[in-house]
Amino acid sequence: MRIPEIEIPVVQIPVPGTVKLFMKREDLIHPEISGNKFWKLFYNISQYQPQHRENPLLITFGGAYSNHIAAVSALGRLAGIPALGIIRGEELEYRWFHNPTLQYAHENEMKFRFVTRAEYRDKETLTLLLQEQFPEALIIPEGGTNEAAVQGVQHMLNEQTKRFDYLCTAVGTGGTVAGLAKFAAAGQRVIGYKTVADQSLERKVQSLAGTDRFELIDATFGGYGKISDEIIRFINDFDEEYGILMDPVYTGKMMAIIFKQIESGYFPDGSSVLAFHTGGLQGIEGANELLRKQKRQEIKVVKS
Ligand SMILES: Cc1ncc(COP(=O)(O)O)c(C=O)c1O
Known part of the structure; x- marks a missing residue:
């Protein structure tokens, strides 16, 4: 594997209010080994x-x-x-x-x-x-997730990412948020959105990152891998509005919570928030098969 030469886009997601929200499209890093993987x-x-x-x-x-x-x-x-x-x-x-x-x-x-x-x-x-x-x-x-993984995550950060006040990622096994916490610039706040209700994650991330300069926030929405109608609606609306498809297990849940946080004033006025799109779109097909069986609304995939 080589470090790809492509520049990963950072796109603004326009939201009401003074907080500026951006997304780093790490999902575009590789067609098959996507995002943080x-x-x-x-x-x-x-x-x-x-x-x-x-x-x-x-x-x-x-x-x-x-x-x-x-x-x-x-x-x-x-x-x-x-x-x-x-x-x-x-x-x-x-x-x-x-x-x-x-x-x-x-x-x-x-x-x-x-x-x-x-x-x-x-x-x-x-x-x-x-x-x-x-x-x-x-x-x-x-x-x-292991120490080598945490080292790799430093490449999700660069000169451009240093200008954001908050770095946000979805959390499963904790390696990605640990890497962000370890390699973030001084003064940046790192937030992990937990998609798994695992009490041991804080300790695990702290030990992998060698620091406690991160916080973990619940983004389970009823349990790991559970896909609520609220999340499906959010993903479909988000794609329609911003033209970015997200997976329903990680990035979709994180962004849904970030939107709620922006609405409730969690982020200080004028602050800038960078959320990482960590890929995982391959999971949509399997999710839609289950939703179809349950006769529920599916995630819309617009094929280009
Ligand atoms: C798409 C996606 N986002 C986020 C994560 C969470 O990353 P981590 O397991 O490092 O916490 C995963 C799991 O690897 C994932 O597949």
Whole structure:
């Protein structure tokens, strides 16, 4: 992987009042390894050096709709390294081919191992077993979050991002917000919007970032991966108004909360807020399939 030469656009999202809201379109960094996934994987893969290994292998973990599984499968294909996905939910073994994310990963030649939810939760044991079985593999944690990922996130920041008072990102496993907190310029406030109700996130982010100069705010909207009608409406309205499509699990939920915060005066008058669009649009297809089954409104995707 190379640092792309494209300049990632920072676009203003016009909102009423004196707060200035901007979005950095990190989702445009790569067509398949989108948004923060690109940067979280960047140093993981460059430190691995597959050319010096007899049996290189990428192993990672994720749920059925995981953006990270999709990204690692694409990375494996592009880097010419076999990939193994440890997938939560043994029931998927017989119906993974109905799931667009896993279908895509399969097309990238990722192999799967389906595990029960209890096995998946005990990742320490799982990782030890995998290390024993595949001693040359690069085992990337769930969501890609580790110290190498945090290092990679510094590339989401540049001279231009220094002029904003607030840096905002959605939070799943915490690596992205940890990287922003670690590498933000002096005086910038970093806010993470939690899409997972995980009490241990604060401590985890603090330990990865080596600082507590961040705050985490709830953006779960009924639970991780749960998609409320409010969020679907918000995403569809946002796309219609600003021409930017967001995923319903991360960036969509973060932006919905940022809009509420702006309305309620959370940000001081005249302050500037930069929200990162962290990608994950591949998940929309799977989300829409579920919504269709439930006979609910879908996320509108305008194909260009
Ligand atoms: C689209 C998207 N945004 C945000 C996040 C949250 O990032 P992190 O897991 O580093 O907190 C993820 C998960 O990787 C994601 O897929």
